Structures are given as structure tokens and as C-alpha cells.
Amino acid sequence: MNHQQDYEDELRARFTKWLDIVIYRAKLKYLRKTETKLETVSFEELPESSQPIYEDDLRNIFSSTDFDFEEERLADAFVKLPIKRQQILTMLFVEEKRPEEIAKELNCSAQHVYDQKYQALKKLRIELAKEGDGR
Amino acid sequence: MKPEEFHRILEEATLGSHEALGRIFEMYAPMINKHSQIGGKLDEDLKQYILIHIALNISKFHI
DSSP: OHHHHHHHHHHHHHHHHHHHHHHHHHHHHHHHHHHHHSOOOOGGGSOGGGSOOSHHHHHHHHHTSHHHHHHHHHHHHHHTSOHHHHHHHIIIIISOOOHHHHHHHHTSOHHHHHHHHHHHHHHHHHHHHHHHHTO | OOHHHHHHHHHHHHTTOHHHHHHHHHHTHHHHHHHTEETTEEOHHHHHHHHHHHHHHGGGOOO
């Protein structure tokens, strides 16, 4: 009796999982289909008023985006960090060096690099949150 | 619903019973509705597409 019960439960769980996958695939297919149905208009067909002709127009459009704003705030917070920490973050995230390589270059331990990274990111988060609240 | 009843309905649905399939749809309505949303809103076309997809594929489920 118990074995039968276990089998029924297992069947239900298996079917639920199967159904979840079938639904997920159906949704993906549907989204792909509707995506390709979206009408596209060539650049030449666009009305003149919709075309950013001058470089200044483009600059005006992009200069007011949130993304740029966030970047600027991040840059401001970054320059407030001690030089050593700035250097470590740059090596980690821009030059994509491993902490061990950085430690060798800076003549310190890898643990020190990890600590500096942790402290720097913490400081950046605090700075960004502080400026975010002020708005 | 008792597990053995679920087993029977599922078996019938996989064999092509429309009534059993309807019961499966009822049972799994929350899951189907959840996946039928686009941008937080129920998309009826997507829901229909999903239901048809299930109906066409349920015979492939091995009990």
C-alpha cells in the first residue's frame, strides 16, 4: 500500500516537473514568434522628426540617461577611495588580474588584496546609498 | 484529490480524453496562469498557446 502511495506521489511530482518544462518551452516559442512579428522600419522610412541628425542631438538624448548618471556617481565615489584601493579595484575589474598576481606586483599578501577589495566595495556601496538617499 | 484518482485522470489524458485533459488544466491552472503573464499581465493568446502545447504533447508523457 505504501509503495503504491509512493509511486502515485512520485508520478505527480514527475508530471508537475514535466509540465513546468513544457509550459516554459511553449512560452519561449511564443515569445520568439511574437518577437519576429514585430514590424521593423528601415532608417530611411523614418519620419525626419524621429531622426537624430546632429551629433549634439544625440549627445542631448544620451546625456540625460540614468545610466550615465549612475556612472558619474560611481566615478565620484571611486575617487574618494584611497589611491591604493583604487589601484587594486582597477587591477581587479579593469585589468582583470587575479588577486595573487596583484599581490605579487604590490608586494603584499593575497589576503591583503581581498581585504582591500572588500573594504573598497563596502565604501562604494555606502557612498552610493548615501547619495541615493539624498535625492 | 486522491493520488490514485490523479493517476487515472493523467492516464486518460495521455490517451486523448478531452475531459481528463480539462481536469488537468483545472488542476494546474495556477501554474498555467502564472506562466501566461507578460509584464505582470495575463496574456490570453499566450495562455491559449500554452494550453494547445500541453494538449499536443501530453501523450508523450510516460506514466
